[in-house]
Amino acid sequence: MRAYLCNAFGPLDTHGPGDLPPPVPADDEVVIEVAAAGVNYYDTLIVQGRYQIRPALPFSPGGEFAGTISSIGAAVEGFHIGQRVLAFNSFGGFAEKARARASQVFPLPDAVSFDQAAAALVAYATAWFALHDRGRLRAGETVLVLGAAGGVGLAAVQIARAAGCTVIAAASTPEKLDACRHAGAAIGINYRQEDLKEAVKSATGGRGADVVIDVVGGAYTEAAVRATAWRGRVLVIGFAAGDIPRIPANLLLLKGCELSGVFWDEFLRREPQACHNQVSAILAGIENGSLAPPIHGRYGIEEAGEALKELAERRATGKLLICPKR
Structure with missing residues (x-):
């Protein structure tokens, strides 16, 4: 073959x-x-x-x-x-x-095409696991998504928006930010041209983001931690920037925030039933139109x-x- x-x-x-x-x-x-x-x-x-x-x-x-x-x-x-x-x-x-x-x-489900399904599984299941499980997302919170124009990033934008949250999308070009806004982001930040921490603080009236989705890594991770609100949750998914960041632990103490790893592959292997339930919810969202890969x-x-x-x-x-x- x-x-x-x-x-x-x-x-x-x-x-x-x-x-x-x-x-x-x-x-x-x-x-x-x-x-x-x-x-x-x-x-x-x-x-x-x-x-x-x-x-x-x-x-x-x-x-x-x-x-x-x-x-x-x-x-x-x-x-x-x-x-x-x-x-x-x-x-x-x-x-x-x-x-x-x-x-x-x-x-x-018959209503979900093969293309939609293949476009959704890893990206949407990773974002769903990060936001709803590891991040304990609540309606009304502010979610910052780094690398928001990628597969996991756009999935996180849609899932957070569907959950009733305000989404701040961080991406590297105006075209990518346009795609993020189309997916439901309320605010866009070009993190190659703007100071990420200051831009997030400005967008939230100085409060910071409640939840951060980080698929980028590098220097942006520390900036995102500095931009979190009190009791914020920073969810580390990957390192598209290439460098694995080192975070000063005092930042976690001062902000009372959490830094959590998100490894969806292992979640599927260790907790298959919980994972199947989440994938079923994602496929239902594609069926009803609230999610669109x-x-x-x-x-x-x-x-x-x-x-x-x-x-x-x-x-x-x-x-x-x-x-x-x-």
């Missing part, structure tokens, strides 16, 4: 399309004919050997994918061949077929390298998809 392959860990331009044997499900797995697979920042890291997981070579990246079940393991219950599903498996999705543990497969572009398997580069260079506004039948 056709797949986008990593034959050896290395720079993005060293990988490309190729062939793999069709996957065979283990007893607790299903195999899915992939209609669409989401592209995530960790996909750019895993092929370089810079992610927590290092799959056996060769492999195809792509951790989230939607499609139709084509075969089922002997111990799997509750699924059937031909069923529309959404799945997560850390890697394998940039291919014509991919396998996933049944515990990491989600039934897909923005799609930046669609690529075939032969073009997957272009999608990875576009994401790595932070040129995407919304989600990139790999569509094997394109």
Whole structure:
């Protein structure tokens, strides 16, 4: 079968399309004919050997994918061949077929398209877990989203807005801020041109943000902590800026604030039922129109390298998809 392959860990331009044997499900797995697979920042890291997981070579990246079940393991219950599903498996999705543990497969409502589902799983589930679980979000609060024009960022903007919160979007260009406002952000901050702390303080009358979503890292994390309100919650999701920040602990003491890590992959593995409940709520939001995953572009398997580069260079506004039948 056709797949986008990593034959050896290395720079993005060293990988490309190729062939793999069709996957065979283990007893607790299903195999899915992939209609669409989401592209995530960790996909750019895993092929370089810079992610927590290092799959056996060769492999195809792509951790989230939607499609139709084509075969089922002997111990799997509750699924059937031909069923529309959404799945997560850390890697394998940039291919014509991919396998996933049944515990990491989600039934897909007919009203939600494969593209919408593949655009939503990791980004929206990460943002939902961060805001509603780790951040204990309440209506009326102010939410600051760093990297707000990316997949997780736009998801966080929509989810916080739907929860009745005021959203401050921080992004790097006017075009990206326009996308954030379209998604529901009330205020936009260009953090390459403005002092992030001072801009947030000004936007909140000096109070600061109640909740911070941080997918950027680097120097912006400390600035965001300094911009939090009393009892604020800073939710660390990733480090798109490249540098892992070090936060002066006295800031947490002075503000009575919390600094929490958000690792959705591990949440899915350790607390599958709670995770399934959250994904069901997200799919319901897509059905009723309160959530709308923005799609930046669609690529075939032969073009997957272009999608990875576009994401790595932070040129995407919304989600990139790999569509094997394109």
